[in-house]
Amino acid sequence: MTEFGSEELITIGVLARASGLTPSALRFYDDCGLLVPARVDGATGYRYYRESQCARAVMIRQLRGIGMPLEVISEILAGDVGRAARLLDAHVLELRRQADEAAVVARTIKSTIGDEATGQTGLSAATLATAIDQVRSATARTDEIPVLAGVLVEASAGSLTLTATDRYRLSTRTMALGRPAADWSLVVDAGDLASIGSWLREAEEVTVAPATGALVVVAGGSERRCRTIDDSFPDYRAMLTGLAPVRTRVLVMRDRLLDMTEGYDGTITFSVEATELALSRADGRTARLPVTLTGGPGIDLAFAATTLSPAIGAALGPEIMLDIAAPDLPVLIRSATDGDLTTLVMPTAHPNSKGHNV
Incomplete structure (x- = not known):
């Protein structure tokens, strides 16, 4: 093996086996600047590393294993212990939030699997509340074109889709329903949808259905009605496919x-x-x-x-x-x-x- 000063150098294959990373991953981290070889042979292009770099390689593997973004890994490895601790704590909190969301999705899927026996319909109330917040920010803030102040709510087969646009921005999100539903669509007042957000977050499952002049939302034994806008919504699907x-x-x-x-x-x-x-x-x-x-x-x-x-x-x-x-x-x-x-x-x-x- 080659020597670098007083420290012996190892090949990329040896470092890969010692760290649990693949040679291609090590080459990628070299390109990213996260783990740069101690020496690169000018004739062959072979990369050589110090044995002490194995600890850094293992840490990179561990951080990527918990989904840490590359930019944040670079900050963690920069040497500021306090900053690294704060970044790790923030990432763990984000993972917990994602785990909570995953649990809600799992409950929805389990209820879907059991639909034939229970006859239940609907979707996760928390998922619907999040979707409303994500989409309604794209609604128009003026009544120049009234339909653009609403959110298009569409049920089709086993999904519910929310869409909004102010002509400069368009947002759309599709969610799975508890069981297949008849096709229908309504343009719903965005302000009415916003007003039920806190109520939805206190419930587990919600059902939605069209009614005359309203979208009926039922959760936890109570009902909310959101007003509709009687006008044609722009053909957003043509825009997306085009x-x-x-x-x-x-x-x-x-x-x-x-x-x-x-x-x-x-x-x-x-x-x-x-x-x-x-x-x-x-x-x-x-x-x-x-x-x-x-x-x-x-x-x-x-x-x-x-x-x-x-x-x-x-x-x-x-x-x-x-x-x-x-x-x-x-x-x-x-x-x-x-x-x-x-x-x-x-x-x-x-x-x-x-x-x-x-």
Whole structure:
């Protein structure tokens, strides 16, 4: 084996066996800068590591094993013990929240499996409350077009779908029902749906059904009626199926991006680079966020923060994905951990060009 100063070097295969990581994973962590070899042979490209790097490799494997994002792992390994402890505690709290959600989903599925025997219908009340919060932020804030102040609620076979749009943003989420239902759809007043959120979170299961001029929601032996809007909702499915091919996918930390948008009412310019997302606000504030990039860099686009921030805030999990087709086409925003919610956000025009809407 090779020596590096007074410390013996080991091959990537030896480190892989000692740490429980694969050689391909070690090469990936080298590319990410998390675990850089002590020496790379210029002629063969072989990577050599110090034996002492095995402890770092094992820690990376353990952190990835509990779903820790790469950017956070880098901070934990930076050497600030207090910061590392806070990041680990925050991640554990997030895992507990996800576990609680998983338990709700499991109860819903178990009730679905037992539907033939029990005759029960409906879905998780907590899931419906979360979906309402995620989707209704995309409703219009004015009554210029009344139907856009509502949420489209659709039942089809074994699913319930909520959709809202203000023409600059579109959010839609589909949830499984306890048992197949007849097809129906209503546009429901977003304010009425918002008002039942706390009531839903105190219940376990909820049923929903159409009625004359209302959506009837029943949970825990009580009933709520949400007013409907008698107008045709835009054909959002045609928009989703007609999206242009994705040119660039950006995986970025949700909280870092939200920090640049939340509470700000101006324009934010995005510049997609090979390893970073460069952000610039009209008030002079800037940030450079590490990203994982699929596709080509070099795309510049801009957003109204008041349009983008709710879309980011509605996504779950520590990381979000931005699917970009072109600077003047809708950007698809999804959580990296929750694929049920789909949000489209229209970039704002650059100076000296006209705005667009979805």
